[in-house]
Amino acid sequence: MNDPLLQPFSLKHLTFRNRLMSTAHEPAYTEDGLPKDRYRLYHAEKAKGGIGLTMIGGSSVVAPDSPQAFGNILLYKDDVVGWLRELADDVHEHGAAVMIQITHLGRRTSWSKADWLPVLAPSGVREQAHRAFPKAMEDWDIRRVVAAYADAAERVKAGGLDGIEIECYGHLIDQFWSPATNLREDDYGGVLDNRMRFGFEVLRAIRDRVGSDFVVGARLVCDEDWDKGLSRDAGTLIAQRLASSGLIDFVNVIRGHIDTDAALSEVIPAMGSRSAPHLDLAGDIRTATRVPTFHAARIQDVATARHAIESGKLDMVGMTRAHMADPHIARKIIEGREAEIRPCVGMAYCIDSIYGGQALCIHNAATGREATMPHVVTRSTGPRRKVVIIGAGPGGLEAARVAGARGHEVVLFEAADKAGGQVLVTAGLKRRREILGIVDWRLAQCERHGVELRFNTYAEAADVLAETPDVVVVATGGIPNTGFLSAGEDLVTTSWDILTGSARLGSQILLYDDNGAHPGMTAGEFMARAGASLEIVTPERIVAPDVGGTSYPAYFRAFAEHDVTLTLNLRLDSVRRDGNRLVATFIDDYGRRTVEKSADQIVVEHGTVPLDELYFALKPLSRNLGEVDHAALLSDRPQDVATNPEGAFTLWRIGDAVASRNIHAAVYDALRLVKDI
Template structure:
């Protein structure tokens, strides 16, 4: 396929605006704002996608038009005049790369908390609580409506002043469609009951905005056309609403959503995570386009180029949103146009990005550590201007593979030594859960990149001190990972089974099973899910206030579904103290951190434990005396983007750095970030 006939690379005319291709990033809030403003970090994140060839980036998710729509997840403050120069700088920089910029505006309604921002009451059409944000809203009054309509118009004028190409309103779990939905609108006045009444607020807003920005400024609507909810907005009413807005002539595009977001479980239906169906609402969006005969945009786990191309070629969409895919690789379009489609870093659906946002952190891709850090580390690795070095990387897990990739891109001669017969490290374990098999894409992409870069991986090679010393390297990277460890028990250390053994299948679950997890990450939950799905009686015990605190709300959903089975019991605020054998059974002694006098016992067939990993660092310590830097990494230099490896030992033979779980138990992103930020400076 050539550029001239690739559906994705065809321009699209939206009103007066010509978009250079059919790929966009839809509105989302990466939580990179500072003081509610899109300062340098926020700007550079969007500019990187513009550099990568995307036709349009939709900022904010969403920008709040009123102060009583406080930031639930780092929202921009569209109600502040100070936002204008920051947005203008972002827009101008994106325009330099022929990338259009729009912004999503909203009033969150009940989808926020009263104890955020200025601590103003949360409001909604009716006082119906939303489970996700937990506030009990007040019923919106006439003076609230008058004020908020004006706020929308003023915010839109600010966006126009900033030079943006357009705006879209959010009507997907926010105030606008809270008026539309029977689930959230229980009113019996002129804003409730009939469809005309339920649309009254939205029409007031759109009319006020059009009066503010004029007829030529692009105004769109990201709207739910079917809440897929027995008490919510039906497909028939949703499509009818879309048709009415189209017929009004006051909007320029629809950005179509299906589903509702009242709860974490509902949210994953709208924004699927790994193990769920890809692009589940694409056909529905195409149906809305066919029925409205109007420009339609859509995004919902359209993670690969083939699906995006199909969406445009078959006329399902006019613009296709590849939003999480661009968090994984902001240069998708550039790679398509230059014939490097196979080099696109895949989105593996881990949803680390969104879970971090919803838990109050910033969006980070599980395996692209440069995203969101464009001012600190490069998306495209530059060649080193120093001497070419011979580097040995020990370990072909995600951290080791990333180290080898970055060093090779820098122009160094690299080889990888791996003790096992395949690359991947602990990812090979977690991918044994069928629901998470996409995670292997983290490994496959890097192995493919190393093949392209000519980096050999020597499998079945257990490296020892003499092996490394004999290779005459300039740089040795220890990425040997970690090994499972038991929690501190007063007795019975030899009677417990590791979560790794369950996941790997080397030990079969024998019920009843007690699984103690005081790590709270994916490993323990994966073992528990595999046990639960086999129908084995299971008690999951955690000393935390809630299970799996290291896993965000969206990834919590499939685990919670597995643990809702009758054969599973979840016990929190409880610690495993010791284990003893009693005939053919094991007795777990449990205690409480809140009352040390409390003791409980469980008689079970098997006790599985998850206590993260201990560093597999013997080789590192053996090599440390032979190294020039004695293994030291200068953190101050690293943070300030200077080479962090400094000579300490005049008799040393090579520089030595250890990364990932070989340092301490963390996660995939941390190991990859170690490798990227250290070796992009070497």
């Protein structure tokens, strides 16, 4: 096959079976700081899916004074070796290579974690993102950390991995490189030769320990895109010096700086950003260094990845978030099933959820749950069932996809004229229209599995019963919740009204966001860009607390461009009319007072209330009376509740038909219930 992506690539003694890789990232799947079974299964799935190289351990730390920022692997523990060996053996068994990224976080962590040691850095320059005030390293700190790198590399080699990548962007080594963070006046500061001294000491110590045959590379920033930091010329020179030293075997190119959320969102671009924004820089570094070059930054589709290799810009192309959405990309290309690849929609839920405890794909609930959830749904060996689903939002479509893949007869009712549910509302903001990929992929899968889709059908109990179903899944979602107001519910506009265009925009608008997630921010950006004078009010102490660090900067940029006012700590109680204006009364819980604000239009985002009439109409007729056995659900056993033996079918409700949540919750509900039918 002549596909550039499927050509093997040799690096020293290694030969990768193709040019696809997953770059190092930390999904926060460690246990006790070790890459145990969950971590292993996550990477083994990519190997099963045909990837050439998977890198584990984004920011695996080499010393106790580099404590975990988000579940990092602790390479300073000797017992890490056995777990690395199990992971490496599993990945190798499925034909892929595996490396690990090692680092000292420097100032990019917190002193109040783990052993409460001072955070280290070249100089006492605070990082805004992690907020620690670091200690400027002394000579004995430098010697100790250099030795820790070498010790960690030795453990990696003993663990049977194929190589290491040294992290040099935003972490300790390039904190020495950058004039923004290195203010030293000794032999490790000042001119570039001095600023590179620490990094070279680390590399030489590693080489002395692992030998010349072991693969060692660097993920390095080649342009900090910052007037205080490394210029592109300086970054290119650093890459050239590393390459000419003979100490590294590959470079993995990064552009930007990550000390603020706004900057990080440029390094790891999210939804609405242009594709592969740093690819040309990576190609220039490859030309300048003449060493194998890797790169990943919003290369989320096969066509872009193919171009990156075919054009000679890269030797290995990172599709990291894309492999979280679908770990079987290579296999599907090989088998001529490229159209079946589950798309990465760039929502950044994976990255943003790390700080919540674990990385999750917005619409692949099997990622990170490989021990219990299938990436490939297999056909049932039992009798063919009739499955009726009501609602064609993400949850309903997932239920239909999974039931169809199991080989069952599936009918899906949808009241609207097309599928999507609340995803269609979100897509009302042009910047977020990629999210429609969640719907489009499932529609294609439903067609493939013979699911019967009935649009423009408001299903009632009689319609469902007429199908004589064995299983009924109610995925009817919810409607905007305005019932929390003590008065004036009929006077407010909802975020749905705004994004769907069913309400005209006022000239002066007050948006009350008591959801704290994407819906309110999406409506706010829409109104700001439409030219409204906008004030966003929240009862929280920060705006949008449930929107992650790589996602909120895009909203805030729009708010800054359009002079949006942000007001905290006010809880909306009621709305009344005053002439042709509306007056909102807020409660200030801290000041123990009421505050009034007037506007032409008051828009409310307070989540949804379930559309559950159909569920409750069907409940007494069902075999399980709607009950879900939580013990079975959590231990991955099929549901077998039969509290009403006279019932004709099993009934479940999922997603927002249960309670206001998000896309991932709806998809996960559907997968873990329906996969065992």
